[in-house]
Amino acid sequence: MDVKRSLDWSLCVVTDRGLAGGRPLAEVVRAAIAGGATLIQLREKEAGTREMLEVGESLLEVTRAAGVPLIVNDRVDVALALDADGVHVGRDDMPAHIARRLIGEGRLLGVTVGSAREVLAAEAAGADYLGTDAVFPTPTKPDAGPPLGLEGLREICRVARVPVLGIGGVNAGNAAELIRAGAAGVAVVSAVMAAPDVEVAARELRAVVEAAARELRDAPEDVAGGRPNAPPGGGLPGGGSMGKERPS
Numbered sequence: 001m002d003v004k005r006s007l008d009w010s011l012c013v014v015t016d017r018g019l020a021g022g023r024p025l026a027e028v029v030r031a032a033i034a035g036g037a038t039l040i041q042l043r044e045k046e047a048g049t050r051e052m053l054e055v056g057e058s059l060l061e062v063t064r065a066a067g068v069p070l071i072v073n074d075r076v077d078v079a080l081a082l083d084a085d086g087v088h089v090g091r092d093d094m095p096a097h098i099a100r101r102l103i104g105e106g107r108l109l110g111v112t113v114g115s116a117r118e119v120l121a122a123e124a125a126g127a128d129y130l131g132t133d134a135v136f137p138t139p140t141k142p143d144a145g146p147p148l149g150l151e152g153l154r155e156i157c158r159v160a161r162v163p164v165l166g167i168g169g170v171n172a173g174n175a176a177e178l179i180r181a182g183a184a185g186v187a188v189v190s191a192v193m194a195a196p197d198v199e200v201a202a203r204e205l206r207a208v209v210e211a212a213a214r215e216l217r218d219a220p221e222d223v224a225g226g227r228p229n230a231p232p233g234g235g236l237p238g239g240g241s242m243g244k245e246r247p248s
Contacts, residue, residue: 009039010036010209011036011202011205012185013029013192014073014187015028015040015042015189019193020194025058026059029062031199032202033063033066033202034199035192035200035202035203036203038206039185040063041072042056042072043073049075049077052072052078053081056084069085071084071086071087073088074089080103086110086128087099087108089112090111090112095125096111097125099125100125109127110128110129110165111125112131113156114132114156116156120159127162129164130156130160130164131167132164132183133168135147135150136169137168147169150177154182164183166181166186167187170191172191175208175212176209192205
């Protein structure tokens with residue numbers, strides 16, 4: 001699968017078995033994809049290497065069948081062993097430029113950022129997309145520090161040349177605000193993982209994201225064109241472009 005061709009960034013679902021309530025993770029992911037998830041990130045902080053590989057293999061069967069990329073959080077070694085579609089690294093993980101060298105150009109590299117300076121460093125290291133620090137307060141990242149807020153997200157999107165995914169406290173009630181702030185899509189954990197009906201929750205989020213992007217695409221030029229950053233592809237998230245010109 002050529003994961004860098006016309007990738008849809010609308011809805012990234014990040015796994016958390018603790019929030020899945022005992023449901024098999026592969027089935028939760030299957031339901032999320034059925035509801036419209038366009039990217040899956042395997043994030044299991046407490047799992048050992050062997051366990052991560054076992055979980056990853058079960059998820060790959062689901063994601064490959066659906067044509068949806070699987071990204072591994074933190075663990076470059078696990079991503080390579082699985083032949084996953086990419087890896088996402090944070091500040092305490094392997095440096096992004098080393099991760100890029102190890103995974104090659106054919107896999108996706110995501111990097112966590114919280115400032116314009118970090119955006120520039122991540123892009124220079126070869127990031128294909130950026131995941132933000134928590135935009136809103138979130139229980140899934142209790143040590144995340146003060147949230148970025150929408151203004152912080154807006155500044156990151158203004159500077160970034162690659163797609164930005166907003167994460168942290170995101171749900172169907174506020175996802176549209178992130179798209180309006182310039183994000184190409186949203187990344188969610190509890191809003192889908194903990195939902196009683198995962199497919200319905202994912203479908204609702206996807207619809208909110210697409211509606212917000214459509215609203216921006218159809219807005220008059222002086223409104224839509226004046227935003228700090230537009231989602232790749234001319235307004236709709238994941239419209240097929242991996243980057244854009246940096247604002248002057």
